[in-house]
Amino acid sequence: MSQMGQNSSQDIYCTFERLLEDEQLSPPLAAILALTELIVSSNAGTMFELVEALKAGAEVLKKRSSNPISLNAGCELFIAFVTLFPHESDSFSELKTELVHQGRRYAAEAISFRDKIAESTLGFIKDDSVILTHSYSRVVMKALLHAHSTKRISVYVTEARPRGLGLKTYEALTAAGIPCTVVLDSAVAYVMDQVDFVLVGSEAVVESGGLINAVGSNQIAIIAKATNKPFYALAESYKFHRLFPLSQYDLPTHNADILSLPSLPQRGSSANTTSSSPASRITDGLPSSKPTVPSAHPTMTAEQIARNPRVDYTRPDLISLVFSDVGTLTPEGVSQYLVGMFAG
Numbered sequence: 001m002s003q004m005g006q007n008s009s010q011d012i013y014c015t016f017e018r019l020l021e022d023e024q025l026s027p028p029l030a031a032i033l034a035l036t037e038l039i040v041s042s043n044a045g046t047m048f049e050l051v052e053a054l055k056a057g058a059e060v061l062k063k064r065s066s067n068p069i070s071l072n073a074g075c076e077l078f079i080a081f082v083t084l085f086p087h088e089s090d091s092f093s094e095l096k097t098e099l100v101h102q103g104r105r106y107a108a109e110a111i112s113f114r115d116k117i118a119e120s121t122l123g124f125i126k127d128d129s130v131i132l133t134h135s136y137s138r139v140v141m142k143a144l145l146h147a148h149s150t151k152r153i154s155v156y157v158t159e160a161r162p163r164g165l166g167l168k169t170y171e172a173l174t175a176a177g178i179p180c181t182v183v184l185d186s187a188v189a190y191v192m193d194q195v196d197f198v199l200v201g202s203e204a205v206v207e208s209g210g211l212i213n214a215v216g217s218n219q220i221a222i223i224a225k226a227t228n229k230p231f232y233a234l235a236e237s238y239k240f241h242r243l244f245p246l247s248q249y250d251l252p253t254h255n256a257d258i259l260s261l262p263s264l265p266q267r268g269s270s271a272n273t274t275s276s277s278p279a280s281r282i283t284d285g286l287p288s289s290k291p292t293v294p295s296a297h298p299t300m301t302a303e304q305i306a307r308n309p310r311v312d313y314t315r316p317d318l319i320s321l322v323f324s325d326v327g328t329l330t331p332e333g334v335s336q337y338l339v340g341m342f343a344g
Helices: 003-019 027-041 047-064 069-084 092-110 113-122 138-148 166-175 185-192 217-226 278-282 302-306 331-341
Strands: 129-133 153-158 180-183 197-200 204-206 211-214 231-234 311-314 321-324 327-329
Touching: 003 027, 003 047, 027 047, 027 069, 027 092, 047 069, 047 092, 069 092, 069 204, 113 138, 113 231, 113 321, 129 138, 129 185, 138 153, 138 166, 138 197, 138 231, 153 166, 153 185, 166 180, 180 185, 185 217, 197 217, 211 217, 217 231, 217 311, 321 331, 327 331
Parallel strands: 129 153, 129 197, 153 180, 197 231, 231 321
Antiparallel strands: 204 211, 211 311, 321 327
């Protein structure tokens, strides 16, 4: 790759971050638009060179993002589109211009996918439905606000620690006049008997038909299954991802530090022997004369948060349906669609 091509690949993450400032653009769409801009600046003279430049750009996005799963889905989709695009232009320069046009047009049209999904979801929402949702999702918000325009609904939303994005959902729903209550992540089982179904968004829907979403989604799905409550996932088709995790530890975001146990001093070491005085050993196990009062709002340290996952994987057998712009699908239907989508 030429020096210009290398610079373009390095600049792509700045473009990606700038695009994400638009509230309407999710990471997959921002990735598609960033790759589109890479075509504009690329000096590739053949399709092979262009595809290699796009793959290099996608790799830069992947390495520099702390959670590359959803943006990978967008990169994968766009590179497959470029690879399979029919060569009917008189020159390669014209072909690149057409690819840029198609990429931008797709991203503009894809924003309306949430409206299609909201309309599809509406048929499954009855009057006086009580819905449980998790964290914050643009498409879920669209579906709930659309349902509120014609039906009476009320919503429980998890706090979704550590980022607390459930509070963002709460504020938006309350401002729209929808009765909404924030639920502790640890109280999902407590509230599940009161809800009619669960509605969550997605980081990605994978080849198995399973779901990758904000951490906590998996345990909500397990509780919903145990109480016979439907668990619905909402996902735009550009979040369909050719990934086949078998467990939490197969996710691209997993690393050795996640939920790892800290190293402790060896027994008999100086660190251990000096950690307590004779006086403290005498009083060990006895009530303190000055009891400590726990903080009203205890928080995790940054290091503790860093040791926890941001997303988790939900198996397809826990998912009732996936609402998408390409239809209402079973998890098996997602697998079939993915095969067809990347088969050309």
